[in-house]
Amino acid sequence: MATLSQISRLPRMLGAVLLLCLQVASVSAESLKGGDVTRGSLVSRDEAGQVAEMPLLDTQVKMTVTGPILRAEVTQTFTNPSDSWSEALYLFPLPNEAAVDHLQMIIGDRIVEGEIKEKEAAKATYEAAKTDGKQAALVEQDRPNLFHTSVANIPPNGKVTIKIEYQQTLVWQDGAFSLRFPLAITPRYAGMTEPARREIKGEISLANGWQVLPGERETRMVNSVDEQSVQGKVAIEVVLQPGFELDYLRSPSHSLEQASDETEQQALSVLIDQSDEYKDFVLNWAPVASAQPRAAFFSEHKNGENYGLLMLMPPQDIDASAVNREVIFVIDTSGSMGGTSMIAAREALKAGINGLSSGDAFNIVEFNSSTSVLHRRAVAASEPNKRRALQFIEQLDADGGTEMRSALEAALSRDDDSRRLRQVIFITDGSVSDERGLFKLINDRLQGTRLFTVGIGSAPNSFFMEEAAVAGHGTFTYIATADEAQTVMENLFDRLAQPALTHIRVAGADVHAVMPTQIPDLYAGEPLAVAMKLESGSQQVEISGRIGDVAWSETLTVQPSDESAGVEMDWAQRAVQDWRRAYLRGESQERMRNAIVELGLKHHLVTPYTSMVAVDKTPVRSAAEPLTSQAVPTAKPHGLQLALAQGATGYQWTLMMGLVLLLVGGGLLIQLRRQAGDSELQA
Numbered sequence: 008m009a010t011l012s013q014i015s016r017l018p019r020m021l022g023a024v025l026l027l028c029l030q031v032a033s034v035s036a037e038s039l040k041g042g043d044v045t046r047g048s049l050v051s052r053d054e055a056g057q058v059a060e061m062p063l064l065d066t067q068v069k070m071t072v073t074g075p076i077l078r079a080e081v082t083q084t085f086t087n088p089s090d091s092w093s094e095a096l097y098l099f100p101l102p103n104e105a106a107v108d109h110l111q112m113i114i115g116d117r118i119v120e121g122e123i124k125e126k127e128a129a130k131a132t133y134e135a136a137k138t139d140g141k142q143a144a145l146v147e148q149d150r151p152n153l154f155h156t157s158v159a160n161i162p163p164n165g166k167v168t169i170k171i172e173y174q175q176t177l178v179w180q181d182g183a184f185s186l187r188f189p190l191a192i193t194p195r196y197a198g199m200t201e202p203a204r205r206e207i208k209g210e211i212s213l214a215n216g217w218q219v220l221p222g223e224r225e226t227r228m229v230n231s232v233d234e235q236s237v238q239g240k241v242a243i244e245v246v247l248q249p250g251f252e253l254d255y256l257r258s259p260s261h262s263l264e265q266a267s268d269e270t271e272q273q274a275l276s277v278l279i280d281q282s283d284e285y286k287d288f289v290l291n292w293a294p295v296a297s298a299q300p301r302a303a304f305f306s307e308h309k310n311g312e313n314y315g316l317l318m319l320m321p322p323q324d325i326d327a328s329a330v331n332r333e334v335i336f337v338i339d340t341s342g343s344m345g346g347t348s349m350i351a352a353r354e355a356l357k358a359g360i361n362g363l364s365s366g367d368a369f370n371i372v373e374f375n376s377s378t379s380v381l382h383r384r385a386v387a388a389s390e391p392n393k394r395r396a397l398q399f400i401e402q403l404d405a406d407g408g409t410e411m412r413s414a415l416e417a418a419l420s421r422d423d424d425s426r427r428l429r430q431v432i433f434i435t436d437g438s439v440s441d442e443r444g445l446f447k448l449i450n451d452r453l454q455g456t457r458l459f460t461v462g463i464g465s466a467p468n469s470f471f472m473e474e475a476a477v478a479g480h481g482t483f484t485y486i487a488t489a490d491e492a493q494t495v496m497e498n499l500f501d502r503l504a505q506p507a508l509t510h511i512r513v514a515g516a517d518v519h520a521v522m523p524t525q526i527p528d529l530y531a532g533e534p535l536a537v538a539m540k541l542e543s544g545s546q547q548v549e550i551s552g553r554i555g556d557v558a559w560s561e562t563l564t565v566q567p568s569d570e571s572a573g574v575e576m577d578w579a580q581r582a583v584q585d586w587r588r589a590y591l592r593g594e595s596q597e598r599m600r601n602a603i604v605e606l607g608l609k610h611h612l613v614t615p616y617t618s619m620v621a622v623d624k625t626p627v628r629s630a631a632e633p634l635t636s637q638a639v640p641t642a643k644p645h646g647l648q649l650a651l652a653q654g655a656t657g658y659q660w661t662l663m664m665g666l667v668l669l670l671v672g673g674g675l676l677i678q679l680r681r682q683a684g685d686s687e688l689q690a
Contacts (some may be wrong), residue, residue, distance in 0.1 A: 038609040060214045066241040077175040078574040097156040100189040103470045106580035107613040109172035112144040121619035123611045129618035140628035146619040152470040160628045175576045181532040183293035191466035240280040247273040251298040260289040306567040307574035311568040314575045319535045331366040333427040335418045339435035341375040345405035348464035351489040358496035363388035374414035375407035429456040437468030449478040457481045505531040506555035517542035522581035538578035579610035
């Protein structure tokens with residue numbers, strides 16, 4: 008029986024518990040609000056953790072495409088409106104294949120060039136310069152598609168300009184070339200089992216939730232309608248020299264201003280200044296039918312070595328009997344898929360169901376904070392089963408976290424008795440933080456299954472999507488809007504219905520260091536693209552593989568020259584990617600790291616283990632002058648809806664639990680008071 012003293016303490020205890028729950032809910036809501044990060048976030052801090060806005064004046068992106076090589080300059084200018092010196096942290100996305108090899112920092116009339124160093128050494132150089140009052144910049148790679156710049160000692164009421172240069176090699180697919188420039192970052196989800204290792208604004212720590220780099224990097228991000236006004240404009244210029252007559256040139260994402268001249272050079276421009284335009288910029292172009300590429304070879308002589316880039320379209324007309332398939336559709340219904348992404352995902356899944364043949368079998372795996380399956384095992388693709396699946400798809404909505412591991416485990420589990428060709432089609436925005444662990448899971452569980460990723464939304468995590476497809480011996484497909492879901496999924500199913508080119512080898516007497524070392528399977532409409540080193544003079548390169556049960560080989564004669572700038576950089580970037588995937592062939596972490604460090608230092612590349620640092624030798628800030636904190640409010644990706652109803656960081660659950668505790672506690676309090684009253688009456 009409760010005592011009167013216990014009863015008197017109970018309201019205070021319940022009030023404290025409820026207050027704690029509501030405080031956690033409030034903090035988590037604030038963190039979610041700050042998690043909608045987009046096209047770069049410039050944040051800074053001082054010892055007291057004070058924060059002020061640093062407006063982004065403008066962003067200029069200049070791209071030059073010559074044949075398959077894209078060279079880009081990304082220049083962003085910020086202003087410091089405060090009367091004190093600042094250190095800024097700048098987070099920005101780039102294409103997954105981007106090879107960042109140049110940094111320039113301009114503050115006032117000072118121009119500082121970057122040099123490459125091992126990551127730890129570069130960080131130490133930067134920290135020492137910051138302490139000494141020198142202007143400095145540091146560029147680090149957090150993910151292959153996400154980079155981070157630190158800028159020390161920005162002057163009061165001054166401006167800072169940061170210029171990043173990168174190179175990317177483009178390949179044609181389905182008869183067309185495509186480039187993508189990310190203007191937004193979809194927030195990452197930290198799994199429910201991951202420990203809290205990261206502070207937000209120096210005030211709280213979260214074990215779960217939507218962040219850009221959970222558990223890795225301190226960030227402050229803001230998102231509100233009022234703060235959007237400080238965002239500057241983004242001007243994109245593209246100079247396109249394709250080397251062939253164009254059939255079409257268009258952007259499915261943005262409106263273009265276009266001009267051309269007699270040299271077949273195309274000049275394009277895009278001005279982005281509206282909130283619904285903050286999504287990946289995509290540009291597609293294709294040659295006329297008579298100029299469709301069959302094979303291409305580019306080479307460059309640099310630092311005493313010959314580098315080659317070979318592209319070849321395998322034959323597409325080899326007869327092969329159709330096979331029955333077991334297609335497992337996996338759809339992400341987590342909170343980051345809210346808004347237009349969920350609409351596009353539903354349309355993509357419906358198109359996939361409608362694309363099944365009568366001899367196929369299928370199942371649907373849905374996941375957010377938990378995983379569920381439509382059927383206990385795959386069912387025949389009959390019309391009644393298809394209709395039942397379409398009805399199920401219509402009621403799917405976005406909510407909760409992105410607990411992807413259990414969904415992958417369910418999708419990659421199979422019956423040993425199944426003789427069907429097994430294909431997993433994974434529809435998601437890839438907003439996860441533990442990419443490497445998921446890649447290993449795919450590699451370990453794959454067996455004979457093939458995994459195909461379908462990226463959804465205005466700014467999917469392309470690094471995860473592409474690398475998951477590589478680990479799964481499949482392909483990556485991108486769907487930006489619901490309007491294109493039908494066409495894109497039809498094209499994907501056309502590719503999957505045809506046999507892939509497998510067991511690919513590229514060899515030659517004087518051909519070595521072919522990258523990648525393990526060439527992935529190729530599907531219909533996909534070209535072979537490999538980089539290599541060659542001896543001087545004419546060389547023969549033999550490519551072989553199997554298309555279904557048919558053996559195929561072709562011998563090409565190539566002539567190295569010194570005409571194509573950027574081929575050496577292409578080889579180096581492919582080599583870094585190849586070593587980053589070393590887990591696929593069982594390499595040790597130490598050997599992988601040493602190889603990537605050597606490549607980064609030799610070829611002046613920012614990698615996971617090498618960074619670029621720029622230091623002005625002359626101190627500009629005295630030790631007596633403090634650094635203050637400044638930040639750039641950022642716009643969220645177009646169409647992304649993260650709201651209380653989705654519970655992305657768990658704060659909805661916390662608030663609900665607080666209310667439950669209040670109700671239960673209130674009922675318990677009433678009951679205890681009744682018991683106390685009865686005791687007093689009995690006394």
